[in-house]
Amino acid sequence: MFSRILIANRGEIAVRIIRACHDLDIEAVVVCSQADKDAAYVQWADEAVCIGPPSPMESYLNIPRIISAAEITDAEAIHPGYGFLAENAHFAEICRECGITFIGPTPEAMRLLGDKVEARTLAKKAMVPVVPGSEGPIENDQQALKLANEIGYPVMLKAAAGGGGRGMRVAHSDITLRSAFAAARAEAEAAFKNGTLYLEKYIERPRHVEVQVLADNAGNAVHLFERDCTIQRRHQKLIEECPCPVLDDQTRENLCKAALRLIQEAGYQNAATCEFLLDRDNSFYFIEVNTRIQVEHTITEMITGQDLVQWQIRLAAGEALPLRQKDIHMQGVAIECRINAEDPARDYTPSPGRLTRFMPPGGLGVRVDTHLTPGETISPYYDSLIAKLIVHKPSRDEAIRTMKRALREFRIEPIATTIPAHLEILSHNQFVTADVDTGFIGRNMS
Numbered sequence: 001m002f003s004r005i006l007i008a009n010r011g012e013i014a015v016r017i018i019r020a021c022h023d024l025d026i027e028a029v030v031v032c033s034q035a036d037k038d039a040a041y042v043q044w045a046d047e048a049v050c051i052g053p054p055s056p057m058e059s060y061l062n063i064p065r066i067i068s069a070a071e072i073t074d075a076e077a078i079h080p081g082y083g084f085l086a087e088n089a090h091f092a093e094i095c096r097e098c099g100i101t102f103i104g105p106t107p108e109a110m111r112l113l114g115d116k117v118e119a120r121t122l123a124k125k126a127m128v129p130v131v132p133g134s135e136g137p138i139e140n141d142q143q144a145l146k147l148a149n150e151i152g153y154p155v156m157l158k159a160a161a162g163g164g165g166r167g168m169r170v171a172h173s174d175i176t177l178r179s180a181f182a183a184a185r186a187e188a189e190a191a192f193k194n195g196t197l198y199l200e201k202y203i204e205r206p207r208h209v210e211v212q213v214l215a216d217n218a219g220n221a222v223h224l225f226e227r228d229c230t231i232q233r234r235h236q237k238l239i240e241e242c243p244c245p246v247l248d249d250q251t252r253e254n255l256c257k258a259a260l261r262l263i264q265e266a267g268y269q270n271a272a273t274c275e276f277l278l279d280r281d282n283s284f285y286f287i288e289v290n291t292r293i294q295v296e297h298t299i300t301e302m303i304t305g306q307d308l309v310q311w312q313i314r315l316a317a318g319e320a321l322p323l324r325q326k327d328i329h330m331q332g333v334a335i336e337c338r339i340n341a342e343d344p345a346r347d348y349t350p351s352p353g354r355l356t357r358f359m360p361p362g363g364l365g366v367r368v369d370t371h372l373t374p375g376e377t378i379s380p381y382y383d384s385l386i387a388k389l390i391v392h393k394p395s396r397d398e399a400i401r402t403m404k405r406a407l408r409e410f411r412i413e414p415i416a417t418t419i420p421a422h423l424e425i426l427s428h429n430q431f432v433t434a435d436v437d438t439g440f441i442g443r444n445m446s
């Protein structure tokens with residue numbers, strides 16, 4: 001096992017990783033920017049290295065500075081958290097060349113799964129259902145038109161290097177598809193320096209369901225069930241819950257086993273999330289794999305009792321998975337609300353500033369993951385996540401009720417937060433009856 005780990009991240013996920021390190025008796029080193037060097041959470045680390053100015057390009061995304069920090073502090077491994085360098089295969093490769101363990105999959109697996117066309121091919125090979133669509137990349141608009149007429153409109157063009165909602169276009173006819181092709185290609189070229197596109201049948205009003213998987217270096221893998229992340233706004237998740245409230249046991253088993261097959265076909269090691277669209281007839285289609293620990297991993301931890309960040313570290317250190325699938329069970333219902341420094345009344349514009357009051361809620365089954373304390377300032381340089389509020393209760397009704405109570409208890413002043421939006425969603429009849437799809441926020445929260 002490692003003696004020291006460097007955390008190449010900030011904020012709540014840096015805190016989450018520090019805690020996992022200390023629970024394993026490992027020392028935690030954090031890198032921080034000049035904007036974060038006086039932040040309270042940095043004091044929880046055993047050591048901190050200020051690596052540069054607030055701008056992510058000069059600090060949390062700067063590979064030479066992060067590698068130097070690891071070498072100076074004798075860290076044997078780097079945990080990238082989420083965002084920043086977490087899914088950068090080049091960074092994982094540099095770590096390997098420098099003799100530092102990247103806590104995550106191999107650069108090869110990251111590259112394979114980062115290419116959504118390759119991931120689709122892999123899924124088919126593993127007998128995992130994918131959305132009807134192109135075999136490989138779509139070379140030109142003529143090929144797109146031909147395929148669209150075979151599978152039927154609407155269709156969606158996606159960037160092979162995309163993911164998370166960037167570089168996608170829906171088309172409902174030959175005319176719109178021709179212009180969508182040119183627009184999507186230009187956007188993909190500009191955003192990812194890779195204009196490769198593929199095409200899928202457009203699934204209308206799906207739910208977003210994802211499966212958590214853990215895999216060791218010896219070919220053992222287990223799933224830790226699914227999360228329902230349907231409540232999103234412009235591809236930013238707002239509320240996640242576990243388990244998916246509309247899945248029957250048989251569909252759940254089929255879905256989770258499909259995710260496992262995919263991860264094993266990829267020869268994957270460490271934690272992964274397989275994302276699926278769930279259609280209204282409960283058929284599911286693989287869309288992409290995330291090779292990082294995700295923001296919403298906490299709800300899986302609550303219902304399974306497994307510490308996912310500890311597992312990432314143990315697996316990266318070469319331990320074999322001692323868990324057997326039959327030993328992993330779900331208990332109760334967990335819901336997470338992402339509390340962001342954004343004003344839902346003003347189209348979710350960021351609301352950075354100094355916190356004069358910060359009083360998180362508590363009680364049985366209430367977990368708050370945050371890096372903030374009263375008097376601290378939320379910087380405009382980084383994402384606006386202030387806290388993750390997680391509730392774990394025996395039933396969904398109780399989880400919703402306690403979540404509302406906890407949201408009302410939370411005191412955050414003077415900045416605007418997403419708390420009022422969460423309260424509105426949790427009181428909405430269609431949320432309460434689990435009758436939602438990925439367009440819920442767009443239709444109901446104006």
Ligand code: MV4
Binds near residue numbers: 165202
């Ligand atoms: C789709 C889709 C409908 N049909 N693919 C958006 C993020 C990216 N991971 C995939 N996304 C979608 N892919 C097909 N073939 C609808 C979406 C989508 C979506 C997916 C999950 C959660 C929220 C979403 C919001 C809009 C569109």
